Amino acid sequence: EIQMTQSPSSVSASVGDTVTITCRASQDINKYLAWFQQKPGKAPKSLIYGGSNLQSGVPSKFSGSGSGTEFTLTISSLQPEDFATYHCQQYYSYPWTFGQGTRVEVK
Amino acid sequence: DVQLVESGGALVQPGGSVRLSCAASGFTFTSYGYSWVRQAPGKGLEWVSGISVSGGNKFYADSVKGRFTISRDISKNMVFLQMDSLRAGDTAIYYCAKEEVTEVGAFNYYYKYMDVWGIGTTVTVSS
Numbered sequence: 001e002i003q004m005t006q007s008p009s010s011v012s013a014s015v016g017d018t019v020t021i022t023c024r025a026s027q028d029i030n031k032y033l034a035w036f037q038q039k040p041g042k043a044p045k046s047l048i049y050g051g052s053n054l055q056s057g058v059p060s061k062f063s064g065s066g067s068g069t070e071f072t073l074t075i076s077s078l079q080p081e082d083f084a085t086y087h088c089q090q091y092y093s094y095p096w097t098f099g100q101g102t103r104v105e106v107k
Numbered sequence: 108d109v110q111l112v113e114s115g116g117a118l119v120q121p122g123g124s125v126r127l128s129c130a131a132s133g134f135t136f137t138s139y140g141y142s143w144v145r146q147a148p149g150k151g152l153e154w155v156s157g158i159s160v161s162g163g164n165k166f167y168a169d170s171v172k173g174r175f176t177i178s179r180d181i182s183k184n185m186v187f188l189q190m191d192s193l194r195a196g197d198t199a200i201y202y203c204a205k206e207e208v209t210e211v212g213a214f215n216y217y218y219k220y221m222d223v224w225g226i227g228t229t230v231t232v233s234s
Contacts, residue, residue: 001169032209034220036152043202043227044144044152049220050209087152091220094166096142096154 002026002090006099012107013078021073021102023066023088031067032092038101039084047086048073075104109133109223111203116228123193125230129186129203136184140206142221143177143188145199153199156188157206160217171197193232200227 003026013019023033031051036044046055048064051071061076075082083106088099115127129141142157156177157166165177176189186203204221211217 032218032220036221038152043224045224046220046222049207049222053209055222089152089154089221091218094157095168096157098152098154101151 001095002029002093002097004088004090004097004099006086006088006102008102009100010103010105012105014107015078015080017078017107018074018076019078019104021075021086021088021104023071023073023099025069025071025090025092028068029090029092032090033064033066033071034089034091035062035064035073036087036089037082037084038087044087078104109205111205111223111225113201113203113225113228116201116230118231118233119193120234121194121232123232124189124191125193127188127190127201127203127228127230129188129225131184131186131205134205137181140208140217140219141177141179141186142204142206143186144202144204144221144224145197146202146227147196147199150199155201158186160208190230193230195232197230198232200229202227 005024007022033051035048038044052064063074085101085103087101110132112130140159143155158177174192179186203225205223206219207222
């Protein structure tokens with residue numbers, strides 16, 4: 001089973017800030033990584049797939065990069081609606097696995 | 108609108124069973140695979156099970172293998188998760204997700220990600 005590790009577990013930021021979240025895989029997963037946003041009491045929402053491809057309808061303030069074992073999600077110009085928990089997930093091999101999540105909270 | 112709606116969540120005693128349903132609408136049901144993902148209270152996401160586009164391949168997390176069974180009914184555009192021998196650790200919100208194929212790799216391996224999610228249904232295992 002591939003282990004996914006996100007850092008940090010939480011980050012405090014202000015409106016207008018840029019935030020970067022890192023996701024590391026325990027083995028090479030090529031580009032097969034997705035990012036999801038989840039707000040309290042809501043279902044996850046797809047943001048990025050293939051490490052860097054934006055899901056249709058997702059604003060370009062979200063960007064993803066990386067391949068192999070290290071990936072990043074960058075959120076620029078944070079707005080109130082962006083404060084949420086972000087999850088990474090590998091779909092390179094079964095069982096699919098998630099990182100533990102990163103909570104982006106208001107400073 | 109593309110939509111997935113889960114149902115069937117319940118309060119169940121340890122050792123009991125429950126069948127979750129996921130109704131799909133707004134797209135061609137038979138063109139996609141589906142997954143179930145769960146989230147225990149205050150915890151992260153855990154992928155539970157998946158079924159391929161053809162319905163012929165089924166995948167499970169080790170934590171549920173032998174206890175849970177995924178299936179689908181193409182006449183009803185529905186996906187199911189039969190959950191048996193339930194334990195307290197199975198308590199969670201269960202989400203159904205549609206899988207979008209991004210690439211076909213070697214040996215016809217389909218790389219897919221979960222692009223649309225339902226709102227979830229809650230299963231509580233407690234005596």
